[in-house]
Amino acid sequence: MKNRKKRLAILGSTGSIGQSTLDVVRRFRERYEVVGLAAGRNTGLLAEQISEFRPEIVAVKTESHARKLRKRLGRRKIRIVHGEDGYEMVAAARKADLVVSAITGIAGLKPTLAALKSGKDLALANKESMVVAGSLLRKLAARSGSQIIPVDSEHSGVFQCLAGRDRKFIRKVYLTASGGPFLRVPLEELAGKTRAEALKHPRWKMGRKVTIDSATMMNKGLELIEARWLFSLQPEQLGVLIHPQSIVHALVEFCDGSVLAQMSQTDMRIPIQYALSYPERWEAPLPSLDLTEIKSLEFYPVDEKRFPLFGLARKALAAGLSFPVVLNAANEVAVQAFLEGKIAYGEIFEVVNHCLGRHRPRALAGLEDILAVDRETRSQAQHYFRDLKGNKA
Ligand SMILES: NC(=O)c1ccc[n+]([C@@H]2O[C@H](COP(=O)([O-])OP(=O)(O)OC[C@H]3O[C@@H](n4cnc5c(N)ncnc54)[C@H](OP(=O)(O)O)[C@@H]3O)[C@@H](O)[C@H]2O)c1
Numbered sequence: 001m002k003n004r005k006k007r008l009a010i011l012g013s014t015g016s017i018g019q020s021t022l023d024v025v026r027r028f029r030e031r032y033e034v035v036g037l038a039a040g041r042n043t044g045l046l047a048e049q050i051s052e053f054r055p056e057i058v059a060v061k062t063e064s065h066a067r068k069l070r071k072r073l074g075r076r077k078i079r080i081v082h083g084e085d086g087y088e089m090v091a092a093a094r095k096a097d098l099v100v101s102a103i104t105g106i107a108g109l110k111p112t113l114a115a116l117k118s119g120k121d122l123a124l125a126n127k128e129s130m131v132v133a134g135s136l137l138r139k140l141a142a143r144s145g146s147q148i149i150p151v152d153s154e155h156s157g158v159f160q161c162l163a164g165r166d167r168k169f170i171r172k173v174y175l176t177a178s179g180g181p182f183l184r185v186p187l188e189e190l191a192g193k194t195r196a197e198a199l200k201h202p203r204w205k206m207g208r209k210v211t212i213d214s215a216t217m218m219n220k221g222l223e224l225i226e227a228r229w230l231f232s233l234q235p236e237q238l239g240v241l242i243h244p245q246s247i248v249h250a251l252v253e254f255c256d257g258s259v260l261a262q263m264s265q266t267d268m269r270i271p272i273q274y275a276l277s278y279p280e281r282w283e284a285p286l287p288s289l290d291l292t293e294i295k296s297l298e299f300y301p302v303d304e305k306r307f308p309l310f311g312l313a314r315k316a317l318a319a320g321l322s323f324p325v326v327l328n329a330a331n332e333v334a335v336q337a338f339l340e341g342k343i344a345y346g347e348i349f350e351v352v353n354h355c356l357g358r359h360r361p362r363a364l365a366g367l368e369d370i371l372a373v374d375r376e377t378r379s380q381a382q383h384y385f386r387d388l389k390g391n392k393a
Contacts, residue, residue: 009036012102059086134229156271157250157262191346221313330355
């Protein structure tokens with residue numbers, strides 16, 4: 001149908017990506033309609049979003065959050081659902097054309113799968129889904145004809161550099177990383193860095209989990225695995241460059257030595273808007289990129305002594321099988337424990353390293369296998385850091 005508004009379902013609408021997505025929608029009211037929203041616990045912000053965007057269906061984490069939300073909304077007519085089934089309902093909402101997947105962690109996996117199964121196009125921010133179930137996501141998208149459009153700035157950069165180009169000409173793809181808050185901290189001080197220090201990202205304002213992952217550079221490791229599946233690349237075709245200015249987001253080197261780079265201001269609304277407008281481009285109210293003001297763009301290799309979690313992620317990428325699921329699960333548990341003050345910064349590595357070292361790799365036939373490895377790893381990680389604490393007591 002010509003000129004019909006694009007209908008969106010936004011999973012994780014109360015988060016950093018979710019709120020930036022709604023900012024984009026605000027600027028293009030004539031082009032978008034929000035039909036579904038999903039959040040976790042923040043019923044206050046969700047209620048405001050509902051009043052402003054008037055979706056037909058919303059999901060929250062538990063029945064008690066659903067009751068709270070109902071109370072806040074009074075008599076407004078809206079369907080409120082909760083839990084895993086509720087998230088899947090929003091992801092598969094009949095009217096939605098495009099689902100923005102921006103719940104953090106493996107909690108985003110089932111709704112992401114539900115969106116693809118029901119043939120929705122997917123704007124993917126939830127990288128953890130691609131890390132643990134890349135092959136499954138690709139298969140489902142191929143079967144249902146869904147498009148997967150990356151939201152992560154680096155993957156959006158690669159996607160834009162590759163548009164209309166044959167993959168067989170790619171020699172190497174580089175994702176860039178700012179290096180986070182600890183790029184220049186003396187190595188001997190790293191292990192004791194505090195939560196507040198790790199949450200102070202120099203370039204991007206993001207949710208807590210991805211901010212810690214950026215400090216350790218696990219984020220970039222997860223992104224390499226995400227890129228492997230998004231762009232059908234071999235592990236050895238993927239590299240990372242530290243680029244403190246965060247202006248170049250990705251570079252693609254072709255077999256003739258030509259390199260294309262994608263640049264933009266450091267603002268997530270740019271890749272989010274592109275994922276929503278794709279294949280078109282719409283005006284954004286941002287100043288032009290002034291390279292004469294920035295003057296220099298620096299690039300460095302990653303020091304794996306400083307960022308050992310990145311080293312583990314690279315190994316998991318190369319080893320494949322169930323290793324990426326273990327990497328992700330152990331990291332989620334360890335980061336949560338660090339955020340709760342239960343383990344030290346340096347112990348995030350110890351937990352993930354322990355789980356990967358103990359793991360007996362296997363082929364993953366489908367979702368049940370993935371979830372089984374995820375559960376086993378979480379339990380192993382919990383035990384390990386309890387032992388870690390026990391030994392230190
Ligand atoms: N932020 C960025 O710039 C950025 C860039 C690229 C990719 N990403 C990826 O995008 C995803 C979201 O990141 P973010 O920075 O937006 O995170 P965030 O600010 O922490 O937001 C996370 C969203 O997911 C919801 N949520 C969290 N855990 C949940 C659970 N167990 N069940 C249901 N809902 C849950 C939260 O709900 P409540 O707050 O209501 O509880 C919130 O709406 C992550 O996978 C991240 O790696 C983020």
